Amino acid sequence: MPEAVVSAERLSKSFGAKEVLREITAIAEPGDVIGVLGKNGAGKTTLLEVLLGFGPPTSGTARLFGEESMRLSERAKARIGFVPQQDELIDMLTGEQQLKLTSVFYRSWDRELARRLISEWEIPMDRTIRKLSPGERQKLALVLALGHRPDLLVLDEPVASLDPIARRAFLKQLLDVTGSENRTVLFSSHIVSDLERAANKVWILKHGELIWQGELDALKESVVRLHVRGRRKLTGSLGIPNALSERVHGTHATVAVASWDPRDEARLAARLDADVEAEPLGLEDIFVELHAGR
Amino acid sequence: MFVLNPQSGTPIYRQLMDQVRRLVASGQLAPGTPLPSVRELALEHAVNPMTISKAYHLLELEGVLVRNRGKPMTVAARSPRAAPRAQRRKQLQADIRQLVFAARQLELDKEDVVALIEENWEDENAGSGRQRRKT
Numbered sequence: 344m345p346e347a348v349v350s351a352e353r354l355s356k357s358f359g360a361k362e363v364l365r366e367i368t369a370i371a372e373p374g375d376v377i378g379v380l381g382k383n384g385a386g387k388t389t390l391l392e393v394l395l396g397f398g399p400p401t402s403g404t405a406r407l408f409g410e411e412s413m414r415l416s417e418r419a420k421a422r423i424g425f426v427p428q429q430d431e432l433i434d435m436l437t438g439e440q441q442l443k444l445t446s447v448f449y450r451s452w453d454r455e456l457a458r459r460l461i462s463e464w465e466i467p468m469d470r471t472i473r474k475l476s477p478g479e480r481q482k483l484a485l486v487l488a489l490g491h492r493p494d495l496l497v498l499d500e501p502v503a504s505l506d507p508i509a510r511r512a513f514l515k516q517l518l519d520v521t522g523s524e525n526r527t528v529l530f531s532s533h534i535v536s537d538l539e540r541a542a543n544k545v546w547i548l549k550h551g552e553l554i555w556q557g558e559l560d561a562l563k564e565s566v567v568r569l570h571v572r573g574r575r576k577l578t579g580s581l582g583i584p585n586a587l588s589e590r591v592h593g594t595h596a597t598v599a600v601a602s603w604d605p606r607d608e609a610r611l612a613a614r615l616d617a618d619v620e621a622e623p624l625g626l627e628d629i630f631v632e633l634h635a636g637r
Numbered sequence: 638m639f640v641l642n643p644q645s646g647t648p649i650y651r652q653l654m655d656q657v658r659r660l661v662a663s664g665q666l667a668p669g670t671p672l673p674s675v676r677e678l679a680l681e682h683a684v685n686p687m688t689i690s691k692a693y694h695l696l697e698l699e700g701v702l703v704r705n706r707g708k709p710m711t712v713a714a715r716s717p718r719a720a721p722r723a724q725r726r727k728q729l730q731a732d733i734r735q736l737v738f739a740a741r742q743l744e745l746d747k748e749d750v751v752a753l754i755e756e757n758w759e760d761e762n763a764g765s766g767r768q769r770r771k772t
Contacts, residue, residue, distance in 0.1 A: 376685055514683045519676075540643045543687045560648035560688070567646075570738070620738050623646025 346409060348373055348495050348527040349394055354403035356386075356393050363389045365551045366403065371527050371544075373494075376518075378542030378559075379531040380630060385548040387531040388428060391499050394529070395425060407495065421449060424493030428500045430484040438468035438475070438483055442490075449491035457490040460516065464509075477504035485513070489520055496521065498530035502537055510534070514541050535627045545626075547633060554633060559626070566629045567603045571596040573617035581615060588635035599624075599632040638673070641682045649684055653692040655728075661701055661712055662725045671709040672702065 349371035356364040363386045371377050381387045392398060394405045396412030405412040408419045432441055442461075446452040461468060464482045472480065481504050488496065501517075502510045514537060521528050532538050538545065545562060547555040555562060566587075571577065573594045581589060587599040594617075603621060612619040624632070639656050641649050660666040675693065679686035693710055696702040702710045740750045 374687070376687075511683055515680055518679055518683065518685060536644055540682075540684050543685045560650060560691075563646055563648045570742075620734075625644045625646050627644070628646070 346373075347371065347406070348375070348408060349529060350404075350406045351390075351394060352404045352406075354390075354393065354405055355401050356389055356398075357401045363551050364393065364400075367553045368403075369546055369553055369556050371495075371529060373527055374525045375544055376521060376528040376542050377530070377544045377546060378538035379529060379546045379548065380533070380535065380538060380626075381531075381548035382634070383533065386551040387548055388499055390548065391497055391529065391531060395423070395497060421451065421491065422494040424488035424491065424496045426481075426484045426488045426498045426501055428503070430480055432472045432480060432484060432487075434473040435471060437471050438466060441472060441483070442468065442487065445487045446490060451491045453490055453492050456492065456520070457486055460486045460489065463516070464512070478506065478509055481505060482509075482513070492520075492526075494526055496526060496528045496530075498528070500532055501530055502532065502534060510537060517541060535625075535630060539626045547630065549634060562629060563623060563626070565603055566599065566601050566624055566632060567621040568624055568628070568632075569596075569598045569600055569603075569611075570620045570622060571598065571615060571617045573615060575616065577615070577617070583611065587632045599635065601633075639678070639682075641684060643682075643684055649688045650692040650695070653678075653689065654696055657692070657696055658699075658701060659725075659728060662728060666712050668712050668714040670712045672711065674709055 347370040349369075351367050351369050354364060354367040355362065367390065379387050379390065393400050394407065394412060396405065396407070396415055399413050407415060408422060410416060410419050433444075436444065438461075442457065446454070446457070460482075464486070466479055466482050466486065467475070472483070475483065481501070485498075485501065488498075502513055505513060517528065518541060520526070528541075530538075530541075539559070542559055544557060545555065545559050546553055569583070571581065573596070576594055577591050577596050579591075581591070581596060581598060583589070583598050583600060585601045585603070587601055589598045590596060605621065608619050608621060638660075639653060641652050643649055645652065657666065657672070666672075672693070673681070675686050675689045678684075678689045693702060693704075697704055697710070700713055703713045704710055736750070
C-alpha cells in the first residue's frame with residue numbers, strides 16, 4: 344500500500360466545551376482528489392487546519408507524509424500548498440511584488456507554471472492587491488499555492504468567490520496540475536457540483552463526525568432512492584434496512600437507502616408485494632438524504 | 638463524442654463505459670479506432686482523470702478496448718461486425734425501464750411516449766446523427 348499523504352486517527356478537537364471534531368479516522372493516498380463536504384459549521388475548516396498542524400488535536404493524531412502535523416520538518420512543509428478561506432495576501436503590494444515575495448521562500452518554485460497560470464487566469468499583476476476583485480484575489484492565492492508544485496494541495500472553499508465560468512476554468516487547471524503528477528488534493532466546498540467533477544473521493548462531515556468517506560463512485564452506487572408501488576395500500580414503516588428517509592402516500596412510497604445492493608430489489612418487491620425501482624442519486628441529493636432526520 | 642454528466646446519479650465512469658460499449662456494438666467505433674487519451678477527456682469534461690482511466694481499464698478487462706504501449710487505447714478487433722441486434726437491444730433495456738417508469742409516474746400513456754420518441758428520433762437524424770455516422 345502506498346504511504347498515506349494525510350492521515351487522521353481518532354482525531355478530536357474541542358474549543359472549550361464545544362466539540363468541533365469527533366474521532367475522525369481517515370487517510371488520503373497519493374493522487375487522491377478528496378472533496379470535503381459538509382454544511383456550514385460541520386467542522387470542515389477546523390479539520391483542514393488541524394490536519395495541517397495549525398493547532399493541536401484535543402486527542403488522536405494528525406499526520407502529513409508520515410510526520411506528526413504539529414512537528415513537521417521543513418522538508419515536509421515545502422511539500423504543502425495551502426489556500427485558506429480568507430487569503431493572506433498583503434493588500435498594499437502589487438500582485439507582482441507578492442509573487443516575488445512568496446517565490447523566494449521556495450527552492451522548487453516553478454516560474455514557468457506561475458507565469459502560465461497568471462496569463463491564463465488573466466490576473467492583473469501590476470495592480471495593488473487591495474484593488475483586485477475577490478475572484479482575482481482568489482486566483483492569485485491559488486497561483487501562489489501551486490507555484491512550488493506541492494505534493495499536497497489543501498484548499499479551503501477554493502472557488503467560493505469565482506463565477507461559474509471561472510470555477511470551471513479553475514477546476515480544469517486543478518485537474519491538469521494534479522492529474523499528471525500524482526499530487527494529492529484536499530479541498531472543502533459546499534458547491535457540490537464542483538466536488539462531483541473534480542473529486543474521486545469524498546469525506547462527508549456532519550456535526551464534526553465523518554459520516555462517509557470513500558470513492559465518490561461507490562457512494563453513488565450505494566445510496567439510492569427506491570420507488571415502491573404497491574398493489575395494495577402501504578401502511579406504516581416498510582422496514583427497509585439502512586433507510587435514511589421514508590415517505591409513504593397510499594400505494595406509493597419513496598425511500599432513500601444507504602448501502603443498497605441491487606440484488607435486494609427482487610426480494611424486497613416480493614415481501615412488499617410491490618414494484619420496486621431504484622433511482623440513482625446525484626451527490627447533492629445524497630448529501631441531503633444523509634442529513635435527513637436525526 | 639461522449640456526453641458526461643457529473644451531476645447524474647450514474648457515476649461518470651459508468652456513463653462512459655455505457656457509451657463506449659454502445660458505439661462499439663453499433664459499429665460506430667470500428668475495431669482499431671483510437672480513443673481520446675485519459676488526460677484529453679478529463680480536461681475536456683473537467684472531470685477527475687481517475688474516473689476516465691477506471692472506465693478504460695474496465696473496458697479493457699471486458700475486451701472492448703485494447704491498451705497499446707505509448708499509444709492511445711483502441712477498440713478491440715474482436716468483433717469485425719457490429720454486435721447482433723438482440724445484444725444491442727439488451728443494452729438499451731435499463732434505459733427503457735427508466736423511461737417507462739418515469740412515464741408511468743407522469744401518467745403518460747404508451748402512445749404519448751412513442752410519439753415523443755418519434756419526435757426526438759427525427760431531431761437526432763437531422764442533427765448530430767448524420768455527423769456521427771462518419772466516425
